[in-house]
Amino acid sequence: MKAVVYKGPNDVSVEEIPDAKIEHPADVLVRITSANICGSDLHMYEGRTSFEPGRSFGHENLGEVVETGPAVSKVKVGDRVVLPFNIACGFCKNCERGFTNYCLTMQPEPKLAGAAYGFADMGPYQGGQAEYLRVP
């Protein structure tokens, strides 16, 4: 699939990357219809974060569900969805208190909290400036 790939400071290109796919039973796969460029993308674009070259940007994502994992019951194929930029589990200590911006389980680094699509230090998740997006 095509995606916006960060090459280095002030350099992005649209390239083929491996297709996004369901990786966990609770994932859905979304075909992206709109993905905005955010001001916070510009900090990364300018090389002023630890964002790794080769990864893709995009955390303001809208699209259509094209596939659901076996543990997903409410969201259906064909649903039009807008995705919070935060990736959150809903059941950790912080999520239960409403702090989905500081989720403890979707952030793989134990010393950190919070996860997001295509964002420096917010987990390994690809961004939505691409044809498809895995939504955990």
Place this chain on the structure above:
Amino acid sequence: MLADIFPTGWHATEMAGVYPGDSVVIYGAGPVGLMAAYSAIIKGAGKVMVVDRQNDRLKLAEEIGAIPVNDSEVDPVEFVKDQTLGFGADRGCECVGYQAHDPGGTEHPNMTLNRLVDSVRFVGGLGVVGVFLPQDPGGPDKLEQQGQVAFDYGNYWFKGQTMGSGQCPVKKYNRALRDLIAGGKASPSFLVSHELPLDQAPEGYKNFDSREDGWTKVVLHPAGT
């Protein structure tokens, strides 16, 4: 708009404690700053002042009913005090972050934070959603490289202000904000200037990053427009 910037702008006004009638100063008229101004107006703020120096952004601020303040022409702190009987605004939002810079382009990571404290009144509330990071190896000085900024804590403490900070918990607000849009009470897409196919993303980044006139918000359409 609901994935990030409208909830994030709303969150800034929530952390600042915006209440009907309040005077509010917003630093930054990028997409999040404009959404903070829009949120404050929806909440019934009496006066909203938006500080930036890009005329296209300030024009949008004016169109939604805020007072544009060009900090390359006037001292924004003095301007806000003049507009508030010398007291300072009731609430303030910081929507710029660690790459805040002067009109000459030199970065001062503490610039908008200290202006915020200075232009908000005693016991006022501050919401900081502009990005600040624990490390910034490319920062302009040793302090900032370690993620530290020279914050006017004395002034902040002396004024008894409160401050909220950090990323927005989008799910706290997105259902309500969706219903404001669906009910015809909000149209946050007023700031979208460009809708481009995915292939033109590099052009979008370049122009948005260099603050080219008229590039206020770029939406990419990977599935075609």
